[in-house]
Amino acid sequence: MDSPAFQTSRRMLALKTKEECRLGNETIQVWAVELPSKHAEGILKVIKDNVEGQDRIDLQHLRRFAKPKFLPKHILGERDRIKELHCVPRAWETSAPAVMQASCENAVWDWSTPAKARTTTRAQTLYLLICPTNVISMADLHSLLLDYTPFASSAESWAYPLVIKEVTVPLLSPTSPAQADEWSNKYWPTFYRKTNPFGAHPVSMSKAEDELQTSECNGFGVEHALELAEEVAQITKGEGLGVGTGCVIVERVEGKPEIIAVAGDARYKPLSVPAADEPHGCSPGNVMAHAAMRALGFVGRKRLRVASGQVSKAAAKAESNFANVGLAHDETARDGFFLDLPVNSFEQKYFDNDNIKPDGYLCLKLEVFLTHEPCMMCSMALVHSRVGRVIFKHRMPETGGLTAELVRNDTGPVGLGYGLCWRKELNWQFMCWEYIQQTHGESEADDTTAASTVSQYSKPPMANETIVESSFACIHV
Amino acid sequence: MAAKTTVFGEVPNRAYHERFMRKAIEMAELALASDETPVGCVFVHNDVIIGRGINGTNASLNGTRHAEFVALAEIMAKHPQSIIRETDLYVTVEPCIMCASALRQYGIRAVYFGCLNDRFGGCGGVMNIHTDNGVDRPFPAYGGIFREEAIMLLRKFYVQENNKAPEPKPKKNRELKTAILPISAPNTATAGAPAPPPTTTNTPDLPTPQG
Ligand SMILES: [Zn+2]
Numbered sequence: 001m002d003s004p005a006f007q008t009s010r011r012m013l014a015l016k017t018k019e020e021c022r023l024g025n026e027t028i029q030v031w032a033v034e035l036p037s038k039h040a041e042g043i044l045k046v047i048k049d050n051v052e053g054q055d056r057i058d059l060q061h062l063r064r065f066a067k068p069k070f071l072p073k074h075i076l077g078e079r080d081r082i083k084e085l086h087c088v089p090r091a092w093e094t095s096a097p098a099v100m101q102a103s104c105e106n107a108v109w110d111w112s113t114p115a116k117a118r119t120t121t122r123a124q125t126l127y128l129l130i131c132p133t134n135v136i137s138m139a140d141l142h143s144l145l146l147d148y149t150p151f152a153s154s155a156e157s158w159a160y161p162l163v164i165k166e167v168t169v170p171l172l173s174p175t176s177p178a179q180a181d182e183w184s185n186k187y188w189p190t191f192y193r194k195t196n197p198f199g200a201h202p203v204s205m206s207k208a209e210d211e212l213q214t215s216e217c218n219g220f221g222v223e224h225a226l227e228l229a230e231e232v233a234q235i236t237k238g239e240g241l242g243v244g245t246g247c248v249i250v251e252r253v254e255g256k257p258e259i260i261a262v263a264g265d266a267r268y269k270p271l272s273v274p275a276a277d278e279p280h281g282c283s284p285g286n287v288m289a290h291a292a293m294r295a296l297g298f299v300g301r302k303r304l305r306v307a308s309g310q311v312s313k314a315a316a317k318a319e320s321n322f323a324n325v326g327l328a329h330d331e332t333a334r335d336g337f338f339l340d341l342p343v344n345s346f347e348q349k350y351f352d353n354d355n356i357k358p359d360g361y362l363c364l365k366l367e368v369f370l371t372h373e374p375c376m377m378c379s380m381a382l383v384h385s386r387v388g389r390v391i392f393k394h395r396m397p398e399t400g401g402l403t404a405e406l407v408r409n410d411t412g413p414v415g416l417g418y419g420l421c422w423r424k425e426l427n428w429q430f431m432c433w434e435y436i437q438q439t440h441g442e443s444e445a446d447d448t449t450a451a452s453t454v455s456q457y458s459k460p461p462m463a464n465e466t467i468v469e470s471s472f473a474c475i476h477v
Numbered sequence: 478m479a480a481k482t483t484v485f486g487e488v489p490n491r492a493y494h495e496r497f498m499r500k501a502i503e504m505a506e507l508a509l510a511s512d513e514t515p516v517g518c519v520f521v522h523n524d525v526i527i528g529r530g531i532n533g534t535n536a537s538l539n540g541t542r543h544a545e546f547v548a549l550a551e552i553m554a555k556h557p558q559s560i561i562r563e564t565d566l567y568v569t570v571e572p573c574i575m576c577a578s579a580l581r582q583y584g585i586r587a588v589y590f591g592c593l594n595d596r597f598g599g600c601g602g603v604m605n606i607h608t609d610n611g612v613d614r615p616f617p618a619y620g621g622i623f624r625e626e627a628i629m630l631l632r633k634f635y636v637q638e639n640n641k642a643p644e645p646k647p648k649k650n651r652e653l654k655t656a657i658l659p660i661s662a663p664n665t666a667t668a669g670a671p672a673p674p675p676t677t678t679n680t681p682d683l684p685t686p687q688g
């Protein structure tokens with residue numbers, strides 16, 4: 001995964017969802033039993049017919065039957081719990097317990113009989129995953145199985161002592177083939193079923209990644225969008241309006257991308273009543289003028305402009321409600337506060353293009369490209385707006401709302417853990433990636449913007465940076 | 478989970494706050510009369526209302542234009558932004574996660590609300606944006622002031638909207654439910670027994686508030 005080849009070919013890293021972080025490694029205890037292959041289906045039927053709730057928990061990602069050679073060694077060497085429970089040696093239990101412990105490397109049947117001859121002639125065996133341990137007690141399971149072949153008292157039962165094992169298995173489906181392999185080695189043979197119960201479907205994710213990354217075909221991929229976001233960020237910052245963050249919103253119609261909105265952070269654009277003499281670094285500025293909020297506002301403005309008669313009428317009626325309820329109607333002040341109109345010609349150029357599909361709902365399924373991970377306000381604004389895909393370049397570990405991970409092994413703390421892009425509690429989820437910085441071929445030294453300070457926040461800030469820049473990591477964007 | 482019950486704790490000087498929550502309810506009632514989502518709010522500075530709001534999403538086709546933001550726009554037309562630091566918000570429905578974050582960034586002094594917002598609440602309903610660790614000063618949030626009225630307004634809107642639909646839903650959905658579950662005292666479950674579902678948030682027939 002971390003090979004240089006991966007980093008240069010795939011530059012988008014899907015954000016882990018909150019549930020992937022929280023539940024991805026949860027396990028559950030199950031009963032398992034080894035039995036001859038020819039009796040496997042019969043015993044499974046016994047379980048299905050007699051153990052109520054055996055399938056209550058979905059363990060479809062685990063093999064029901066596993067060949068011993070595919071099981072982790074610790075399962076083969078597991079102690080016989082039922083033997084401890086009953087403590088009464090049966091006729092065929094002639095060997096010392098030490099033999100059992102020493103035989104971890106071999107098939108577990110060996111413990112009961114030092115006679116080598118029989119092992120070699122024994123039939124193929126399988127391990128059956130019976131059910132979670134909280135569904136039936138070991139004693140009940142034991143007495144149930146003793147009623148059926150091959151465990152019932154019969155000629156064969158002598159050869160197949162009933163050994164019930166308690167095994168730890170992953171509770172939930174793996175979300176990648178690599179994770180399935182890891183769990184197969186660690187716990188129990190596990191399938192990757194190309195599903196993800198904690199996030200976007202893997203097929204949708206890879207389709208989105210293909211669309212976003214094939215910039216050669218459509219002329220506008222993730223690199224271009226992020227460059228544009230960076231450009232507007234620097235222009236508005238250069239005009240003294242903002243902190244240097246930017247947002248680009250794209251509508252993709254049958255694979256063809258249209259740039260709908262381009263907005264820079266403009267929090268320092270003076271309001272109707274300017275703030276008292278506070279240096280920029282001490283004031284949050286106008287929170288409404290964060291790049292993402294402004295870009296979402298541009299989309300609404302554009303929608304109003306291209307709306308059909310019916311939609312326009314409904315919006316106008318809603319607008320008249322403000323007057324009905326006696327709300328003051330200072331449009332200049334309102335627009336100056338929300339800043340959902342362009343502040344410079346660069347933004348204006350994209351704003352003026354009537355290229356959005358008419359009568360769409362909010363920002364449904366639009367793509368959002370951000371220089372920086374948005375704050376909680378902006379992240380939730382993206383949820384309210386029903387966006388489809390979000391890609392950001394720089395994490396904001398102290399203020400970002402999208403990252404679900406709290407710490408990452410290689411880089412330490414990475415975020416607040418909100419993971420707003422995919423929360424089951426909320427009524428909308430969207431796909432989210434962080435953009436991987438190219439690690440070679442690009443000079444980082446000449447990039448002295450605030451952005452670079454954040455992306456490399458583990459480095460100390462450079463001495464010549466202003467207050468705004470050196471404290472950038474802990475501001476909301 | 479703890480915050481879900483603490484936001485319904487004792488409200489100091491309740492009668493004073495009810496006076497302003499009444500104004501917020503009046504805003505919501507006006508919104509309902511105009512077929513707009515009945516969520517209303519007022520911002521109060523030194524006993525004076527400096528901003529009022531109802532939902533603006535339908536007028537702007539902007540899903541972020543919540544009542545709180547509409548009211549903030551009115552405030553900023555006449556006051557410097559720093560006034561928010563000595564201002565309290567009264568809103569009929571708990572502020573959503575977005576609004577809670579914005580309010581905290583602006584430095585709001587306190588928030589008083591009517592009913593919880595089960596879907597998007599940022600002050601205890603779903604998340605605790607007001608008190609979580611963060612770079613800005615946290616703010617206290619007090620819920621439950623005229624809670625039943627706030628819920629009834631939303632239910633009336635829901636029934637009203639359903640009846641307007643071209644094919645009205647089955648009759649049982651159109652009836653106005655008037656029973657509202659009481660707020661149970663926190664942690665009164667019998668010791669040892671499994672905790673009951675959190676009844677403070679249990680308003681299953683509450684339509685999605687946009688606020
Ligand atoms: Zn923001």
Ligand SMILES: [Zn+2]
Nearest residue numbers: 543573576688
């Ligand atoms: Zn809100």
